[in-house]
Amino acid sequence: MSDSLSKLEKRTAYTLVLPAVLLVFAIVLFPIFANVWISFKDIELKDIRIPEPRAKKIVKSISENQSELKIIYKLRNSSLIQEIRNVQFQDKFPTNISPINLDPRCNFKSKKVICNFGNWQAKYRENFEITIQNNNGEIIDKKTIKLQKPILSGRADNPLLTTNFTLVNFKKVFYENNFVELLLTTFYFTFFGTVGAIVFGILAAQLVNQNIQGRTYMRGILLFPYVGPVVALAYTWTLLLDPNSGTLNALLVNFNIIEQPINLLGQKYINMSILGFEFKLRLALTTVIFFEIWRYFPLAFLFILARLQAIPQSLYEAADVDGASPIQKFIHITLPQITAIISILFMIRFIWNFNKFEDIFLLTGGASGTRTLPINVYQQGFAVSDIGMGSAVSIVIVMLLISFMIIYFKLIGKRANES
């Protein structure tokens, strides 16, 4: 009895879960594996369409009496790189009309011209002609002839499914792609973006956690950058930072803080000197990192605030009795309580910043030294339209992500063992 019940339970569970699992599998998991496949193929964007035989029909009069017509079919193979095998052609004609001097590849049967064109090479083109006449000698209506579309069919391999593999994409990724700089930029962006977001998140959470008026409003306002659409926010920032008539530069020049407008998003390096140390700062990258911090510190803030509010007030009261200073309270009470959430946030933000595409794409398009791995996927796959190479970069991203997760869980596991 209970056995059949648990069987029923299992069956119900699978019917309930299956639709969702299948959908996620098709759209999220399958592409990750498909990337591996594509990355080993030398394939470009224009090659992904399955080759098709195509025909354009042109009808011409050849005699005065219009009882004879010439039809020209401009035939071609839609693909520039692949052949189509066994191309079949079929066109239908009205009653009483028959072709004259039909091409030997074709025959006429029950009002239809059927041809067997054999194999078409890549880029194949042919002007194929049929002359038709009306058996009664009457005028043939050009329009009805023209409206009847020929049917073509043929067999071609899906370029994605062929089995000729190559390592050329990976060679290009590692040797012809400034790979080291790409990797460094990505890590610079990811690391500082993450740390910045968490630091500002802690600061903001600490502020809002005090007893101040309008605390709930403040929490709402702080989340604005996180909930707003990227497109709108990125373009607002681009306008704000524009060197020619952007508000920020205009303000700084107006108050004599700088002499010349600075192209914050378009300049790769800027020479800085702090305390006599001269160094070059990655300007555009730093600006993009600031945007990133601005947009994502709210998330860190929200989590840390939730944790702060859960710290028992009695801990602070006890510290007050012991005569602890505000700084001591922060270091000895608050900080240990939020380290766990910070480490989780660090991982989440690190991985998400590592994958960040939209923000950089909209702000700089990957120019002026802001080319990160995700931007490179887009550039290779769609700007240069080398999707094989784009996939290879995706694979590099996936491999790095997996290793981050392994490292992270190793570290977390270790700490769990220690405590």
Next chain:
Amino acid sequence: MNLKSLSIFLIISSFFLTCILSIWKIMATLQGLNFNNLNTTHVFLIGILVSLAFVLIGNKINHLIKIFSLSFLFSILYFHLNEASPYWYIFGVFLITLFFTNKLKKYSTQSLKEDFISEKIIFDFITLFGIVFFAFVILFPFYIMLVTSFKTQIALLVNPLDFSLDFSKSLTELFKSYFVIFETYNFGRYILISSAVSIGTVIVTLLFAIPAAYAVARLNFFGKNFLSTSILIIYMFPAIVLVIPLYTVFSQLGLRNSIFGLLIVYTATTLPVAIYMLQGYFKSIPKEIEDAGIMDGQNWFGIILKIIIPLSLPAIASVALYVFMIAWNEFLFSLMFLDSPKSFTLSRAIQYLSGDAETPRQYLMAGSVIVTLPVLFIFIYFEKYLVSGLTAGSVKE
């Protein structure tokens, strides 16, 4: 009185005052006032005087009279030391000083002797400063977005600092950018598409997620643990990695430039987090209520429809709002899959608009306001639900 804590108090408080007044001056400059100097030293010095006077006067006169007279004095000094400015500006200075002196209330010659008073002063003013700073830094871009949409390109090129609205113009003139983007750039259509895609995604996601979440929360089946852990792992894998294979497959299937294709992708990418959020809530519903339903002869479908859904409406609402926001804000897939203006979403349309260097910036900003406003309204109105959604669904942007 401790001299060290007094001087820290004076410096920090006056520094804070200088900061807010500078922000006020910047905002006034953006209204077209011709200021070329922040005059921070002047403000800082008279700020110190005000703070000092405040502490020295102490309780000798009523607090209200004290702050009003001090602010008044400060404003007059400020007026004389700075360049000519209109009265509304000085009135703003007066209000800010009033706010500032009121914040000084808890400091007196007595309190400056307490333990750790220097640290407390620093903490207090850093809190105040921090709140003003964060509010300013966050709201400023939104403010620029809004006011730019009411200006014209030429006016902004002539004086990029003048964002004042010219109310002498007619309303149609003022809202011209909005009329233009609706009439010339077809934004009405894009709003419809964006709404259809977002609402569609919410409905389909819920249809898939509620049964799946129920199964994960309540039923025993092989692979359940694997499923619930892989939900989160799947979420760590980013959209950019999915783009090339999906693009190729969608091209071959003719799903590019279709709202349906976009809807499938949005649903699949939001499903894991929706399931994760819902199953957490379903687990918190007492099992006894369902047992009563089973006694009544309800099947699983009936239980979900008649017991689970009515009991978890708040959680469903927060998932729905959260998914709506993700779908409404989504950009990457709409960039990849849509290249015909007939099927653009709002985000994609704005990006397309910006691709043309000739497009005046006020149109771009008007478009940005249109895409931002609904999300902000939803967020403000349903903040409570959304915050719980955000914390639960934190894994996903």
